[in-house]
Amino acid sequence: METLAFLIRRVGQAVMVMLIISLIGFSIQDNLGDPLRELVGQSVSEAEREALRDRMGLNDPFFVQYARFLGNAVQGDLGTSYFFKKPALEVILRKFPATFELVLAATLIIVLVSVPAGIFCAIKPKHIGARLIMGLSIVGISIPVFLTAIFSIYLFSIELGWMPSFGRGDVVELGWWNTGFLTGDGLEHLVLPAFALSSIMLPLFIRLIRGEMMEVMRTEYVRFAQAKGLHPRRVLFVHALRNTLLPVITVGGVQIGTLIAYTILTETVFQWPGMGFLFLEAVNRVDTPLIIAYIIIVGLIFVITNTIVDLIYTYVNPMVRISGVKG
Amino acid sequence: MALLEVRDLEVEFAMRGARLKALRGVSFDLDAGDRLGIVGESGAGKSMAAYAILNLISEPGRISAGSIAFDGRVLNTLPAEEMRKVRGDRIAMIFQDPMMTLNPVLTVGAQMVECLKTHRTISDGEARALSVQKLREVAIPSPDARFDSYPHELSGGLRQRVVIAIALLLDPAVIIADEPTTALDVTIQAEIMGLMLDLCETRGVSLILITHDIAVVSETTQRMLVMYAGRVVEQGETRGIIARPSHPYTRGLLQALPQRNKPGAELNQIPGSMPTLAELPPGCAFHPRCAYADDTCSGGVPALRTLGKRLVACHHAERLK
Structure with missing residues (x-):
């Protein structure tokens, strides 16, 4: 019952957020220049252009166009890419697995490194290793992700020749999905981009976990747990x-969204065939339907990850479980 | 030999190169089944003494001198793993604020069972049965249901009952209660205190009661310690000290209590406040606030000396008679 109420409320909120994102995304259309310039050549006369505009509904009032867009979007039609001449959704979803696997790998790196490193820095703050990690994290947080990416290509691909410098390597097709996880070449291509992408969040998470952990270690309940004679491992x-x-x-839930934003930079530097790279190309080509579709799909990913994070949080924190019923 | 013997205990904190002494030579004995009160204002070092006994002083603090002997063993030199086995099992502690003491993300039951399973070889079923029985002993209504509750689902009074149940779980020889009722509603303070005293009495558990409330100590303990700025200023039988305090500070604490026979009368405060460790005045730390102070007081630290049946650290103790 409480889970159902929670779900209904969350879905309601998600719909509201998606409506706002779609409105903002759609209103970009008028600000990116005349779509006809991309569609037809210079030689087409003004009368013909006007007729085409009419046929495409570009002369209708904004909200009529928006309503038509929403109606189509609900049915899975986010418009047709000017450049690829294919449904925008299909074009983007084709690139989705590459981005998803990159973000997943970066997230894994962040979690697997930041949790132990954060705990270590919290319980042994004076240890030389902890000081080193904290110092490096300042450096890491200050270097923009594209610089990390370019530098890692220079060092590991060009100078040392250990790693491939661009692309995704061999991928395996699994239905509509394609994965680089299953081939050695795919995994090798994943290493540098994933580390570059994680480099921006990793220091933040190490510092966050360290700070929270130090605070928690000072609380009465930790003292009480120690006074009960529990093993130090269990207390920790x-x-x-x-x-x-x-x-x-x-914080992590919000940052996963930000990570998707950073894929635009990472994918561009590494020529990674994902959504971010596609988006940058679409911007260069003023491929409006593709840009809007990207914004909406990324918005949807944000909403979904945040909902999942909320559900996990509810599971971990018993106090939210109760207030979820009352609220 | 007493059950717990604390001798010349000193705790020191290294802060920015300076060494600050939070405890400066505290000694006392606790016999089996006895109740000892430790009284003083905030910052007197009462809680520090409690943490020192359990060897739970955290960095940058440490026990710098003295000894703590319990049941024939010296605790402060025990290896960490041996000391851990003493905590919770032989010497348990009750903390001040039950809202903060219980871990918010673990159920009451989980926080009891983990304690049992750490110190005893016991099955899950037995651990649960024993925990529920302890919850019943501290008069928690429907203990079976409460076992699965989270701390935030219980009132402050119930939570402190849970904390008491956890302290009693392994039948310890000593319980150290650090301001066990201070954070509770006035209406239930007496109830919780009564419950704790009863349970300790019937089980023969020795109790160290740490409080700023000299009235509570006078009603519940046989012996008491009055602390000021990390030192014991007066020590002895509770009844004698309450009837005729020999230290001006003890006297000040007693006079600050509201008088039952003089309702509405203004309270006698002790002027000023306890100095911080970094700014201890020379000589007797209490002298800037003391009505009896003269040049001898700022000149030298008064030793803790025998006066009749008690110990007192004041140059002018005789004048208070």
Whole structure:
């Protein structure tokens, strides 16, 4: 019952957010220049252009156009890419697996590195290793992701020749999905982009986990757990870590969205055939339907990840479980 | 030999090169089944003494001198793993604020069972049964249901009952209660205190009661310690000290209590406040606030000396008679 109420409320919120995103995305259309310039050549007369505009509905009032767009969007039609002459949704979804796998790999790196590193820096703040990690994290947080990407290509691909410098390598087709996880070449191509993408978030998470952990270690309940004679390991991982992760999950959910935004830079530098790279190309070609479709799909990913994060948070924090019923 | 013997205990904090002494030579004995009160304002070092006994002083603090002997073993030199086995099992602690003491993300039951399973070899079913029984002993209504509750689902009074149940879980020899009722509603303070005292009494558990409330100590303990700025200023039988305090500070604390026979009368405050560790005045730390102070007081730290049946650290203790 409480889960159902929670779900209904969340879905309602998600619909509202998507409506706003679609409105903003759609209103971009009028600000990117005349779509006809991209569609037809110079030689087409003004009368013919006007007729075409009429036929495409470009002369209708804004909200009529928007309503028509929404109606189509609900049925899975986000318009047709001017450049590819294919449905925009199809073009983007074709690129989705590449971006998804890149973000997933970066997220895994972030989680697997930042949790142990953050805990270590919190419980041994004076250790030389902890000081080193904290120092490096300042450096990491200050270097823009495209610089990290370019530098890692220079060092590992050009100078050392250890890693491929661009592309996704061999991929395996699994129905509509294609994955680079299943081939050695695919995995090799994934390493540099994933590290470059994670480099921007990793220092942030290490510092966040360290700060939260230090705070939690000072609380009365940790003292009480120690006074009960529990093993230090249990105090750390059961009593302290779960409370540390509550705020980390909240911030993490938002940051996964930001990570998708950073894929635009990473994918461009590494020529990674994903949505971000496609988006930058679409901007260069003023491929309006593709740009709008990208904005809407990324918005949808944001909404879905945030909902999942909320559900995880509800599971970890018993206090939200109750207020979820009352609220 | 007493059950717990604390001798010349000193705790020191290294802060920015300076070494600040939070405890400066505290000694006391606690016999089996006895109740000892430790009284003083905030910052006197009462809680520090409690944490020191359990060896839970955290960085940058440390026990710098003295010894703590419990049941024939010296605790402060015990290896960490041996000390851990003493905590919660032989010496348990009750903290001040039950809202903060219980972990918000674990159920009441989980926080009880983990304690049992750490110290005993016991099955899940037995651990649950024993925990529920302890919850019943601290008079928690429907203990079976409460076992699965989260702390935030319980009132402050119920939470402190849970904390008491956890402290009693392994039948410890000593319970250290650090301001166990201060954070509670006035209406239930007496109830919780009564419950705790009863349970300790019937089980023969020794109690160290740490409080700023000298009235509570006078009603519940056999012996007491009055602390000021990390030192014991007066120590002895509770009844004697309450009847005729020998230290001006003890006297000040007693006079600050509202008098039952003089309702509406203005309270006698002790002027000023406790100095911080970094700014201890020379000589007797209490002298700037003391009505009896003269040049001898700022000149030298008064030793803790025997006066009749008690110990007192004041140059002018005789004048208070």
